[in-house]
Amino acid sequence: MEYKITFNHYQQGLEQGKFLGLTCNACHSVIFPPAAVCRECGSSDLTPTELSGRGTLRTFTVVRVAPEGKKPPYIVAMAELDEGPWALGNLINMNPDAADMGLIGKRVSLGRHMVKGDTYASDDTWVLTFALKDA
Numbered sequence: 001m002e003y004k005i006t007f008n009h010y011q012q013g014l015e016q017g018k019f020l021g022l023t024c025n026a027c028h029s030v031i032f033p034p035a036a037v038c039r040e041c042g043s044s045d046l047t048p049t050e051l052s053g054r055g056t057l058r059t060f061t062v063v064r065v066a067p068e069g070k071k072p073p074y075i076v077a078m079a080e081l082d083e084g085p086w087a088l089g090n091l092i093n094m095n096p097d098a099a100d101m102g103l104i105g106k107r108v109s110l111g112r113h114m115v116k117g118d119t120y121a122s123d124d125t126w127v128l129t130f131a132l133k134d135a
């Protein structure tokens, strides 16, 4: 099976501030992060697509008991990207102790953050972040 965007290509995109996904040529869904096949219809007929990096916050949780190496509290959120897919990331410009249901529906912009290799992941990895647009 051919990967139109490999994990390394996706990571290089994040390093450059680009959010690389795929558009399904069969059902026109946008897949993000990239996968081998469309999550909606299973087609492997996919075209690389650069996403806008904008979305709407749909759900979140405040982590108060963190895994080794992480410093709580912090906010893990899911945002519905303007192109359709939902993505997981940390909400970075909000005090976790002030987080409440008023966050749901807020506009966010995507960013990325380098996580150094640790007990659970041997390699340094770029991960997604969200920032409130009006904060």
Ligand SMILES: [Zn+2]
Residues within 6 Å of the ligand: 024, 025, 026, 027, 028, 029, 038, 039, 040, 041, 042, 043
């Ligand atoms: Zn599809």
